[in-house]
Amino acid sequence: MVDPIVLAAFIPAALALNLTPGADMMFCLGQGLRAGPKAAWLASAGIATGGMIHVAMAGLGLSALVASVPWAFDVIRWIGVGYLLWLAWQALRAAPPADAPPKGAARDAFRSGLLVNLTNPKVILFVLAFVPQFVRPEAGSVLGQFLVFGAVIGIGGFVINGLVGVFAGSAGQRLARGSRILDYLTAGIFAALAARLAVLEKA
Structure with a gap:
């Protein structure tokens, strides 16, 4: 039970x-833009x-194991880089007009968000550095406390990130209707995230 x-x-x-x-x-x-x-x-x-x-995973101790193995960190990181670059390429490939979202893009968005998060090793390090500060072993199940704190972060992030995407999508599609500017902008965002992850250091 969390205090x-x-x-x-x-x-x-x-x-x-x-x-x-x-x-x-x-x-x-x-x-949202795409x-x-x-x-x-x-x-x-x-x-x-x-x-x-x-x-x-952090509550079960698996993330600490991954974070302690240098090559595991790099493997996860480069998988993430490759996936983001693939998303950038998909944004540029024969996309329909900006006022018609790419077929299946919304359907695939959940999977893409999940994979992008799971292949970002920085998240592992963040969870290991931040959440344990609030865990009290004497308060009960450590895994249970991790899950409660994770739910708080997850719900807040879901609402805030979702609203940012909704605003960007609504505004962007109005401003760039009928052009491919949104495709280039989206590809640029994904490529920039890939570059950021590529230069990420463990420490």
Whole structure:
């Protein structure tokens, strides 16, 4: 059982982190631009689900094992780089006009958000550095506490990242209707995220 006082201290800290622009927010922004509000919400849901998986792994001790193995960190990182570059390429490939979202883009947004989150090793390190500060072994199940804190982060992130994507999609599609500017902008966002992940260092 999570101590209510600890939870009260955790919620504003988690909200501040959710509001900080980062890779997850930019990814949802890109999905919103490319395929509209539905895709933004689905991408945000995928990211939140990936975050819960990371938190569960941390609670079970698996993330600490991965973080302690240098080659595992790099393998996960380069898989993420490759996937983001593939998404950038897909955004540029024979896309329909900007006022018609690519076929299947919204459907695939959840999966894309999930994979992008799971292949970002920085999330593993973040969870291991941040969440344990609030876990109290004497309060009960450590895994249960990790899951509660992960749910707080996940719900906040889902709402905030989803709203960012919805706003970007609505505004972007109005401003660039009938052109391919949204495709290039989305591809640029995904490529920039890939470059950011490529230069990521473990420490």
